[in-house]
Amino acid sequence: MAGDFDALNFPYIRIRDPEWLKKTLLVFPHVVRISPSKDAPPDSEEIVPFCKIKGRRGPLLRDLNLDDAGIWNDQYELQQRITAKLNEPGSTLVERFGREATISNPGLVRESSALWNDRLASRTFQMHGEKILPDLLRFLTMNELAWEPNYSDGRGYFEMHPLVGQAVMAALAFAAAERQGLQLVTEFPSIYGRTVLCSKEEILEPFLLGEAPKPSNADGNRDEAHQIARIIIYQRADTRALTPERLAALSNEWEAIAAFKATLEEMAADIPATISDSKVFEQRLGERADRVMSEWKSGKANLSAYVRVLFGEGSADELKDGLAKVAESALAEPVKGALVGGATTFSLYGVAAGLAIGIGMQSVKGFTGIRKRGREHRLRYLTMMERAGVSYQIS
Numbered sequence: 424m425a426g427d428f429d430a431l432n433f434p435y436i437r438i439r440d441p442e443w444l445k446k447t448l449l450v451f452p453h454v455v456r457i458s459p460s461k462d463a464p465p466d467s468e469e470i471v472p473f474c475k476i477k478g479r480r481g482p483l484l485r486d487l488n489l490d491d492a493g494i495w496n497d498q499y500e501l502q503q504r505i506t507a508k509l510n511e512p513g514s515t516l517v518e519r520f521g522r523e524a525t526i527s528n529p530g531l532v533r534e535s536s537a538l539w540n541d542r543l544a545s546r547t548f549q550m551h552g553e554k555i556l557p558d559l560l561r562f563l564t565m566n567e568l569a570w571e572p573n574y575s576d577g578r579g580y581f582e583m584h585p586l587v588g589q590a591v592m593a594a595l596a597f598a599a600a601e602r603q604g605l606q607l608v609t610e611f612p613s614i615y616g617r618t619v620l621c622s623k624e625e626i627l628e629p630f631l632l633g634e635a636p637k638p639s640n641a642d643g644n645r646d647e648a649h650q651i652a653r654i655i656i657y658q659r660a661d662t663r664a665l666t667p668e669r670l671a672a673l674s675n676e677w678e679a680i681a682a683f684k685a686t687l688e689e690m691a692a693d694i695p696a697t698i699s700d701s702k703v704f705e706q707r708l709g710e711r712a713d714r715v716m717s718e719w720k721s722g723k724a725n726l727s728a729y730v731r732v733l734f735g736e737g738s739a740d741e742l743k744d745g746l747a748k749v750a751e752s753a754l755a756e757p758v759k760g761a762l763v764g765g766a767t768t769f770s771l772y773g774v775a776a777g778l779a780i781g782i783g784m785q786s787v788k789g790f791t792g793i794r795k796r797g798r799e800h801r802l803r804y805l806t807m808m809e810r811a812g813v814s815y816q817i818s
Contacts, residue, residue: 429453431605433619434592441469443610445662450652452479452674455605458486459553464577476667478674493602497594498556508631519633520584522567548588549576590630597623647691654712664812673811683804716817719802
């Protein structure tokens with residue numbers, strides 16, 4: 424999970440759910456998509472603002488730079504490999520994945536033009552022509568491995584068998600991710616969740632063999648820290664009040680984001696890599712997510728208690744206790760003596776112009792230290808998210 428990556432949305436141009444986009448932008452500074460320069464399908468009204476509001480490296484939702492010649496090399500290589508496969512004696516590639524085989528398969532044929540209904544049913548794969556190397560596109564259409572669809576997702580789209588489409592798309596996406604510092608994500612984990620965990624070769628080679636992609640080492644690729652973030656943000660965070668403007672501001676808090684990710688990696692370090700039971704793995708992830716939220720909630724409560732007493736809602740003795748708790752909490756290393764020692768001169772009084780506070784110098788230093796440590800707390804990103812409008816479901 425470490426690293427300042429932007430997310431690369433796989434495999435579609437359009438975003439279906441604005442809440443998924445918001446949550447992804449809480450993990451990555453930007454979401455990138457592979458979009459054609461012309462005839463791109465229009466975004467929904469809820470998505471358009473994310474294309475205009477800028478974060479650290481341009482719009483929160485931005486298009487991939489398709490002018491980077493290096494990202495097309497893998498599609499050229501794929502064409503050579505398909506050619507070699509077709510030239511093998513007894514090759515059945517077209518027989519299995521060609522137009523006739525695909526449209527005659529009742530599980531793949533498109534029955535309507537309802538965009539997301541068909542996509543979520545894992546029917547045929549449609550891809551915009553500008554996302555395919557021109558030579559490769561001509562080669563695929565000539566060999567009836569790609570064709571113009573009867574029910575098109577939009578202007579300029581071509582239809583393929585799902586395994587052909589994934590191979591073509593992966594050849595571009597993986598090259599782009601490597602060259603431009605991106606990490607593949609998908610809005611549809613039930614369909615493409617395993618694909619984004621694969622290496623490029625784990626997608627291309629099975630396709631040539633007529634098999635679905637499968638990570639050779641799923642456990643090694645599962646990235647426990649990212650999975651904990653998935654539980655906290657995708658399952659337990661309510662982002663409905665979060666705006667693109669607030670997300671843009673959060674994207675600049677790179678130190679807080681890095682500290683948050685580092686904490687998740689630390690929390691995930693002792694999860695056994697040998698766990699193969701998905702239910703047990705999810706349980707361990709849930710336990711770590713609970714631990715993260717408990718630490719954050721405890722630190723936040725102790726700091727709130729300190730501030731509440733300081734501003735007249737508790738006694739000086741409670742202040743001492745509150746300071747001790749703050750010092751002992753995860754907000755910082757123990758600094759009990761410095762925080763509590765000067766609390767004896769604490770006093771509060773009201774004046775006509777407002778609230779005046781008199782406090783001993785050591786308490787001022789203590790309060791300043793608490794505020795500083797609050798700013799340096801390793802889970803402060805959760806507080807920043809909360810202030811931006813995120814609410815959490817805490818068990």
